[in-house]
Amino acid sequence: MENQPYSNSEKIKKVLENINHVIIGKKEVITLSLVALLARGHVLLEDVPGVGKTILVRALAKSLDCTFKRIQFTPDLLPSDVTGVSIFHPKKLEFEFRNGPIFGNIILADEINRTSPKTQSALLEGMEERSVTVDGTTMTLNHPFFVMATQNPIEYDGTYVLPEAQLDRFLFKLKMGYPEFMEEMMLLNGTSGEEKLQSLSPVLTKEELLTIQEDIKTVYIAENVKRYIITLATATRQHDHIALGVSPRGSIALMEATKAYAYISGRDYVLPDDVKYLAPYVFAHRIRLTAESNYEGITNEEVISTIIESSEIPIRKEAF
Known part of the structure; x- marks a missing residue:
């Protein structure tokens, strides 16, 4: 596009x-x-x-x-x-x-x-x-x-x-x-x-x-970008520091947010970078850390950042 x-x-x-x-x-x-x-x-x-x-x-x-x-x-x-x-x-x-x-x-x-x-x-x-x-x-x-x-x-x-x-x-x-x-x-x-x-x-x-x-x-979001969103959400459900991960509602919320962000940016398609940028704002308050993590002083934002950095980003040219 x-x-x-x-x-x-x-x-x-x-x-x-x-x-x-x-x-x-x-x-x-x-x-x-x-x-x-x-x-x-x-x-x-x-x-x-x-x-x-x-x-x-x-x-x-x-x-x-x-x-x-x-x-x-x-x-x-x-x-x-x-x-x-x-x-x-x-x-x-x-x-x-x-x-x-x-x-x-x-x-x-x-x-x-x-x-x-x-x-x-x-x-x-x-x-x-x-x-x-x-x-x-x-x-x-x-x-x-x-x-x-x-x-x-x-x-x-x-x-x-x-x-x-x-x-x-x-x-x-x-x-x-x-x-x-x-x-x-x-x-x-x-x-x-x-x-x-x-x-x-x-x-x-x-x-x-x-x-x-x-x-x-109507903003376009490619299938592999959707998979990227699901990958991040799934990682929150399997992470050692997280007791309660992101629900499917959270995945939908991130998708809707990226479409609005793309629109504001003058695009009619979502980039993987949009997902990476917005994920902390959408996911951090939707997780609950384990008691041990809270005791160690680990924050929700730190865990989400770790998940994002360790997850593979879709190749940009494949996102459209």
Whole structure:
């Protein structure tokens, strides 16, 4: 296949430029967040407070002309605070449902591990099923629908750790990290992110975004590239340091992510290098290490990197 960028590639570049104008020095996280959205996935962002997570999500929503909703997860948050509630009107003698924040397009689920598993499930059901059940009635969520959840890696008091089955709902697990010295200097000398955010204009409409999501389904991925994905997933199920490997859902997630990444890169085909690059972000949070590995201080990311480096990459010319 010829490398012919899609007609929307310029608009995608403008979306990235829009967000990079607000967030300094986090191009990789911004690009991966857009990849997740286009692949119909969700992102778990684990990092310390004050590094720009909220502004990133708001800038993404504004650039795409999508409704932005924020849910601050606290120990006393109820499932109805997420999904919505039915209110009885005495004059009409009937119940009227009022939508919760989950009915937005782009949702910031802030500190998701601060609330109870029951409330977490209300959000996670919507992430997986694209619908929620309230009072026995199933309601379809808006399209597009994208969740970026955050959790603080250092403040574990009063938190509820997300189990593996819930972590599996997230396409990527990302970290923003602290800015570099000169990047932080630019933050101090420049206009605040909040002020820059106000100047942003939409670059894509919701309709165009949905069209791109459909176009991504047509991106070509060769059989041996699919085998490469399965090889990596299988290796996680047989590795000595891993007690629970990547499920088939994880393999599918990686394939969908690579197709979206290829599209953003202006290609209508997936390269083996796309798989190698994205695999750590898709697989690391989907495995559980053995007790011995945890005791030795081995991390999920280190194990996945070892698997990738020891696995044979398909010859590029055979990938098309």
